[in-house]
Amino acid sequence: xxxxxxxxxxxxxxxxxxxxxxxxxxxxxxxxxxxxxxxxxxxxxxxxxxxxxxxxxxxxxxxxxxxxxxxxxxxxxxxxxxxxxxxxxxxxxxxxxxxxxxxxxxxxxxxxxxxxxxxxxxxxxxxxxxxxxxxxxxxxxxxxxxxxxxxxxxxxxxxxxxxxxxx
Ligand code: RP5
Numbered sequence: 629x630x631x632x633x634x635x636x637x638x639x640x641x642x643x644x645x646x647x648x649x650x651x652x653x654x655x656x657x658x659x660x661x662x663x664x665x666x667x668x669x670x671x672x673x674x675x676x677x678x679x680x681x682x683x684x685x686x687x688x689x690x691x692x693x694x695x696x697x698x699x700x701x702x703x704x705x706x707x708x709x710x711x712x713x714x715x716x717x718x719x720x721x722x723x724x725x726x727x728x729x730x731x732x733x734x735x736x737x738x739x740x741x742x743x744x745x746x747x748x749x750x751x752x753x754x755x756x757x758x759x760x761x762x763x764x765x766x767x768x769x770x771x772x773x774x775x776x777x778x779x780x781x782x783x784x785x786x787x788x789x790x791x792x793x794x795x
Contacts, residue, residue, distance in 0.1 A: 629658060630684055631657075631684055631685050632658070632750070633676075633688040633689070634659055637663075637696070638692075641691045641715045645661065648691075648713070648747065648749050652750045655768070655771065657750075662676060666692070666700075666701040673702065677702040677703075686757050688702055688709075688711070689710075689749045689750070690711070691713045692712075692714070693725045694719075694728075696712070696714055698712075699711070699713075700712075703736045703737065704736050709739060712739065713744070713746055714726040714728070714729045714743045714744075716744055725743065726743050754767075
């Protein structure tokens with residue numbers, strides 16, 4: 629199976645990255661984690677993106693906050709799918725990173741997930757891999773079944789706990 633390339637713009641993004649790593653581990657998907665910055669290490673970031681396909685990655689997940697151009701900078705240098713995860717910084721509740729990541733001009737797409745949505749980024753990457761991997765597709769179905777069971781159990785518990793006053 630191909631691996632997922634994970635890049636964060638700063639070590640301060642790690643708590644969000646960890647959610648993606650946990651999900652990829654759960655789904656038994658190989659990954660590689662890097663810290664590379666679009667503005668502090670522009671050359672190394674471009675080199676990573678240019679070599680990503682040759683290194684066996686299926687797609688890249690880029691995590692960045694503030695004027696978050698990391699995902700776009702990587703996408704400009706590879707034709708692999710790039711998933712952008714906006715990370716909330718000290719201002720604007722992550723709206724700055726969300727708009728910077730999602731508003732890519734025509735020609736270079738970035739598939740942007742919600743602010744801080746590391747797990748969803750990993751699930752989207754898994755779904756890309758599962759296009760031609762039926763075993764992984766089944767693991768994704770199992771993951772959804774587990775989620776549904778958790779909600780249904782919570783539903784039973786809340787009814788037992790709080791009851792209801794209707795009829
Ligand atoms: C971005 O700037 C990083 O992705 C991070 O979210 C933000 C702040 O970086 P640090 O100043 O914490 O290194 O490049």
